[in-house]
Amino acid sequence: MTNDTPVQREYADHLLHEVLNGRMSRRELIVRASVFGLSATLVGQVLAACGSSGSSTSTTSPTASLSPKLGGTLKVAMPSPTVTVDPTTMYDTGSIAIAQMVAEYLVWVNNDLSLRPVLAAKWSPDSSAKVWTFNLRTGATFQDGKPFGADDVVATMDILLNPKTVSAALSAFQGILSQGGVVKVDDSTVEFHLDQPFADFPYIVASTNYDCLIMPKGYKVGTWQKNPVGTGAFKMTKFTAKQGATFAKNPTYWDTGKPYLDAVDVQFIEETQAQALALQSGSVDMMLSTPYQGAQALFTDPNVKVLTTPSTMMRSLHMRVDTEPFTDKRVRQALAYTLDRPAIIKNLFNDKASVGNDNVFAPLYPLSPKDVTQRAQDIAKAKQLLSDAGKSGVTMTLNVEEFEEVPQYATLLQQYAKQAGINLKLNQVTVTYWYGSGNNQPWLQAPMGITDWTFRGVPSQYFLPMYTSKGVWNSAQFKNSQFDKLAGQYDGTIDVATRKGYAKQMVEIMLDETPYIIGYWISVNRAMKQNVQGVTADPAEFIDLTTAFLA
Amino acid sequence: MGRLIVRRLLLVVPTLLLLSVLIFLMLGVVPGDPGRVKLGPYAPASAVAQYDHQIGYDRPLVERYGSWLGGFVVLHWGESWNTNQPVFSLTMQRLWASIQLAFVALVIIIPLAIVLGVTAALHRDGIADRIITVVSLSLTVVPEFVSGVVLIVLFVVGLKLFHFPAAPPPGSGPLTRLFYLILPAIPLMFVEMGYIARMARAGMIEALNMPYIRTATLNGLPRRRVVYGHALRNAMAPTVAVIGTQIGWLVGGLVVIERLFVYPGVGKLMADSATFKDFPVLESTVLVVAAIYMLSNLGADIIVAFLDPRVRYGR
Secondary structure, three states: OOOOOHHHHHHHHHHHHHHHOOOOOHHHHHHHHHHOOOOHHHHHHHHHHOOOOOOOOOOOOOOOOOOOOOOOEEEEEEOOOOOOOOOOOOOOHHHHHHHHHHOOOOEEEOOOOOEEEOOEEEEEEOOOOOEEEEEEOOOOEOOOOOEOOHHHHHHHHHHHHOHHHOOOHHHHHOOOOOOOOEEEEEOOEEEEEOOOOOOOHHHHOEOOOOOOOOOOOOOOOOOOOOOOOOOOOEEEEEEEOOOEEEEEEOOOOOOOOOOOOOEEEEEEOOOHHHHHHHHHHOOOOEEOOOOOOOOHHHHHOOOEEEEEEEEEEEEEEEEOOOOOOOOOHHHHHHHHHHOOHHHHHHHHHOOOEEEOOOOOOOOOOOOOOOOOOOOOOOHHHHHHHHHHOOOOOOEEEEEEEOOOOHHHHHHHHHHHHHHOOOEEEEEEEOHHHHHOEOOEOHHHHOOEEEEEEOOOOOOHHHHHHHHOOOOOOOOOOOOOHHHHHHHHHHHHOOOHHHHHHHHHHHHHHHHHHOOEEOOEEEEEEEEEEOOEEOOOOOOOOOOOOOOOEEO | OHHHHHHHHHHHHHHHHHHHHHHHHHHHHOOOOHHHHHHOOOOOHHHHHHHHHHOOOOOOHHHHHHHHHHHHHOOOOOEOOOOOOEHHHHHHHHHHHHHHHHHHHHHHHHHHHHHHHHHHHHOOOOHHHHHHHHHHHHHHHOOHHHHHHHHHHHHHHHOOOOOOOOOOOOOOOHHHHHHHHHHHHHHHHHHHHHHHHHHHHHHHHHHHOOHHHHHHHHOOOOHHHHHHHHHHHHHHHHHHHHHHHHHHHHHHOOHHHHHHOOOOOHHHHHHHHHHOOOHHHHHHHHHHHHHHHHHHHHHHHHHHHHHOHHHHOOO
C-alpha cells in the first residue's frame, strides 16, 4: 500500500524515463527517489520497469554480514569538543559527534547521498517544490519520556532560524526557509513553506545540516551539556570536559531491538597520532575519523581495518578576481594548469581521494556532469596563458592555514607553480587567525588563500555561498549574473534532465573563470578493530552507532 | 638562613604580579577573541561582539586587569570561557596530575643520575665515564615526542607491557598510578639524565680536586669515607641547584608529553587555553606554574644552603 501523492507518482514516471533513455543510472534513481520521498514500493515498481534485477546495493543502513551480537561497550577516540556542547550552535567535529549519539534528525544522509527516514517517516513536495509536507514518526519519545511530535519540530526550527541563536544552520537555510515558514498541520505532520522552489529541500533538514538535531519544545539554548536531551539510541551518562564521555543504551528507543551495544565510552584525544596509538594498543576500539597524515601505520596494520568512503570534503584555493594579479582569468587558469592532481592525491592521501576539476559539482553528487574534460597538468599551456596575459614570472602570496594536510598541499603547489615560472610565496597562519573575528576575517578578504570545507550533501550548499554574487562566503569576490541565474534555475527545477543541463553550464563557467582551484575531494577513513561491525565510514565524519556491535 | 628565606619569599609576590601584567598585555596583542572561539566561524560579527561584551572583554585593559586581580587574590578565579568549569578546581586538579608525573620521574631519575654521575667522576676518563657521558648526552638531545612515540610503539603496541593513554583511572591506588606513569616518565628521564648526571659528575670532580680531600687521604682516611663522607656532600650542591631549575619544567612545561600520552596535566591546559583564548584559565595556570618554578628554586637553594654553610651565612 503506497501513500504516494500524485506529484510523487508523476516524478516516478519522470525518473523511469530518465533511466530508460540512458540519462540516469539506477543508483542515481534511488538517490533522487529518496529525496522526493517516494515509497519503497513505488521505487521497487520503477526499478522493475527498468528491468533491474534489484542488484542495487542497499545503503539505507550499514548491513553486516554477521548477525548482530547484543551487549558490550564500544570505546571510541575523537577530538575533544572545543566549547560547551549545544546541538543548535555546534560547529566542531567533537561536539557534533557527542550530540549525534543522543539526539536525532528528521532525515539521515547515507554515504551515497540517498536519504534515510529517521524522525520523519515520509515526505513529499507539492508540484512546484515550494511546499514540503513531512509526516513524522509516531511512537518516538525523548529520553525523559516526553513523546515526540510536530511541536518539537516547529520549536527546533524556530530556534535554528532565529538569527539571535547564531546557528550554522541559518546559513544553510538562507534564501530557502525563513522564520514562520514551518507550520504544524497536526501532531504528526509538519509543512515547510519555502521562500523559493528548492528541489533538494530534504537535505536542508537532514544530517548534512548538522545543527538540525530535533530538540524538545521549550528547549533553552546552552543547557544541553548539563541536561542532554534527545530521541536517540544512547543516553549520555557522564561528561568530563576535555577528557571523555560515557553513554548507555536507551531502553525506550523507538527502533525496537536497537541499539545492540550496552554502552559507548568516548575518549577525547586531540592528536591523530595519539588516537592511532590508542587504537593499536587496544585502549580504544575505533577512531571517529582517520586522516591519512598521522595515522599511516594503521593502513597496513593487520589488526585494524580501515573503512573508506568518498566524501565531498575539499579545500578551496580562492583567488580574488578583483585584485591583482588575479583580475585576468588567464592567470587563474594558468595556476590551475600547473597542478599534477593525481600526484597530489597520492602524496597527501595515499590515493584515498578523488580528483577535483575546479568546480563544486563533486563526482559523488548524482547530478554532476560526467562529460566534462578533466583538467590535467599542462605546464606549457600555463606558461602560454601567463605570457598572453603579460604576467610571466608573476609573484603571488598564498595564505596557508595550519590545518591537517593544507601546509603540505601548499608546498606541493609551490613546486608545481615554479615549473611555470610562477613565484608562489607561502604565508602560514593559524586556523584561529585565518577565520578571524569581527571585521577581520582573512578567509573572506585575503587576495589568495586555502579554506577547508567539510562535507556538503548537495552542491547548492557550496555554490550558493561561494560563487553567487550575494554569497556570504564568496572569498573570490566572483560576480557573474549568468551564473546567478543558472543557480536559481538549478535549485528550482524538478526535472532531472533539465537540472543536469544547468549543472553542466554552471560547471563550464566555473572552469572558464576559475575563481577557485579545487584539486581534490577527500575520502574519509575510519579505522577500527577487526571485531567492530555495523559501522561504516561517514563522509561527514558523523557517527551512527545504532547498528554497531562487537563480534 | 632565616633572613635568606624570608627575602626570597618576599620576592615571589612582586614577580608574580609583574608576570600577570605581562600575560594580560600579551593576550591583548594576540589576534582572535574569545567570542569568536565560543560561537564559531559562522556567527555574525554582532553576536561575537555581544558575547565579548557579556564577559567584559571589551572593557579597557586596566579595568579588566583590576577586576581580575581583585578576584584572583581571594581565590575567586572565575570560570573557563570555553567550558564554564570553575578555574580554581580545574587548575588544581591538573596541577596535581602534573605533580604526580614529575614526582615519578624525579624519584627514579635523581638517585639514578647521581649514581651514574658519581661513578663517571670516580672513573674519570675510563670506559665507564666515556659510556655514561656519551649515552646521557645523546639521550638528552632526543626530543620527547620522538622518544615517547618509540617507547609507545615498543612497549605498548609491541610488547603490551604498559597502558596507553597514560591517564590512570580515577580512584586508582598509588601503585596503579605509579605503573601508569612510568612510561611517560621515561622520556622525561632521558632529558633530565644529561643535566643531572653531568652536573653530579662535574661537582664530584671539582670536590675531589679540593685540597682538603688530599689532606684527608694523606691522613689515612679510607677512600670510602673520603668520597662518601666528604666529597659527595659538596658535590651535591650544584646538582641540587640544577634539579631545582628542572622541577618547574617537569611540572608545567610538559605540553608535548601530555599531548602524546593524553595525560591531563597543567602544561596542556596552559597550551590549550592560549590557543582558544580562554583567558581566565591561561592567567591562572601561568601564575601557578610560575609560582612552582620560584618555590622549587627556593627549595633547592635552601637545601644547597644546608649542604654548604658558606652559602648559609652569605659569602
